[in-house]
Amino acid sequence: MKKYRLQDMSWMEAQEAFGRSDTAIVPVGTLHAHGPIPIGIDARSVEKLADEVGRRTGLMVLPALAYGENDKMKAYPGSITIRQDVIEAVYTDICLSLHRNGIRRVIFLNGHGGNHDPLLRAGRTVRALGLLVAIVEWGTIEKTMRPELFGEGNFTSEYALAELAVAVAADGPEIVDLRSGGYRGEWGFPPVTRNVFGEKIRPLGFSTFEYAGAQVTIPVDAWEIDLDSPPEVEPGAVEGLRRRGEETIERMTEYISAFAREFQKVDIAKALPKT
Numbered sequence: 337m338k339k340y341r342l343q344d345m346s347w348m349e350a351q352e353a354f355g356r357s358d359t360a361i362v363p364v365g366t367l368h369a370h371g372p373i374p375i376g377i378d379a380r381s382v383e384k385l386a387d388e389v390g391r392r393t394g395l396m397v398l399p400a401l402a403y404g405e406n407d408k409m410k411a412y413p414g415s416i417t418i419r420q421d422v423i424e425a426v427y428t429d430i431c432l433s434l435h436r437n438g439i440r441r442v443i444f445l446n447g448h449g450g451n452h453d454p455l456l457r458a459g460r461t462v463r464a465l466g467l468l469v470a471i472v473e474w475g476t477i478e479k480t481m482r483p484e485l486f487g488e489g490n491f492t493s494e495y496a497l498a499e500l501a502v503a504v505a506a507d508g509p510e511i512v513d514l515r516s517g518g519y520r521g522e523w524g525f526p527p528v529t530r531n532v533f534g535e536k537i538r539p540l541g542f543s544t545f546e547y548a549g550a551q552v553t554i555p556v557d558a559w560e561i562d563l564d565s566p567p568e569v570e571p572g573a574v575e576g577l578r579r580r581g582e583e584t585i586e587r588m589t590e591y592i593s594a595f596a597r598e599f600q601k602v603d604i605a606k607a608l609p610k611t
Contacts, residue, residue: 340390343399350437353396358440359600360396361386362430364455365447366404369412369521370496372513372569376402377503378447384506385474386445388589393596396439398430405450408542411559412521420454427458435467440604443596446473463608470599474588475499481587485580496522497577498584500569505581509574520562529561 338353339345342360345353363386365379374380383400390397406417418426431442442462444455452471459469475495479486486494499522503511522541529539533554538546539561545552569577 337391338394340394341387341397341399354437354439357395357600358438359443359596360398360434360439360441361389361443361445361596362398363400363445363447364404364427364451365400365402366406366416366450367402368406368409368415368417368448370499371519371521371565372515373496373500373503374507374511375414377499378404380447380506381474381499381502382445382447384502384585385588385592388585389445389592389596392589392593395596401426401430404448405454406448408450408556408558409521411557423451424454424458427455428461431458431462431467431469432465435462435465440466441468441470441599441602443470443472443592443599445592446471447475449473449475466604466608468599468602468604468607470595472592472595474584474592477591478584478588481591497569498580501577501581502584503581504574504578505585509578512569512574514569514571514574517566518564519566520564521558530563532556532561 339349340353342350342353363379363382365376365382367375367379369375370377379400379402386397386400389395403416403418403423405420405423406415409415410417427444434442446452446455452473455469455471459471462469475498478498479495485498500512529541531538533545536547537552540546540551542558543553543555545554
């Protein structure tokens with residue numbers, strides 16, 4: 337099998353790979369708190385998925401970008417945040433570099449919700465060059481495909497459990513920190529939060545609040561509303577989570593691989609403005 341990871345290629349092998357396909361996969365994440373889950377799971381999850389998709393499709397896969405937008409989680413130890421304008425510029429420059437190498441389609445595998453808007457703006461910017469961008473986020477896809485795994489709870493807490501499952505499947509149960517409590521950051525079922533704006537304006541997670549049955553946005557730091565919460569995961573349940581994570585990785589690999597094949601069929605001349 338030919339090499340598909342860019343970092344494993346010589347420049348001559350990269351030149352040959354760019355000549356074989358005009359599509360590349362770029363996994364992007366960030367570093368922030370996830371309760372007992374490793375800080376790097378947003379990047380590690382898409383790195384694992386990108387590797388599986390690259391192996392299955394032969395498409396070029398770039399190294400995972402572990403740094404991303406993360407301002408609302410900056411108070412947590414270990415969180416690293418890049419300003420939105422800076423990370424947007426990084427995404428844009430990655431696209432420009434790929435475009436110079438003959439790439440005309442980029443699939444960003446995004447593991448962190450905060451990256452979405454900078455990715456969207458970068459994708460709009462490079463359209464004028466004749467480069468088509470797709471943003472694929474495995475968490476929202478998984479919820480659509482297997483809604484029963486997410487129940488009726490808050491998406492943030494249910495997604496955290498899904499991330500835990502993927503983390504265990506990717507790197508083993510020893511990476512989970514299941515001490516007795518004190519967790520903050522995308523954790524708790526439902527997330528344990530403090531009502532900083534009174535009883536009628538109720539926090540749902542991050543900067544999203546509920547008032548009179550509808551959602552409103554109030555910019556806050558997550559640390560300001562998060563309270564300590566227990567892990568809510570028994571050590572004996574980790575094996576079941578590992579199996580769930582393996583199934584998720586396989587399901588997402590199949591979906592993303594199928595999407596990538598369909599994305600390659602898009603007529604660039606019709607999909608993009610004339611330049």
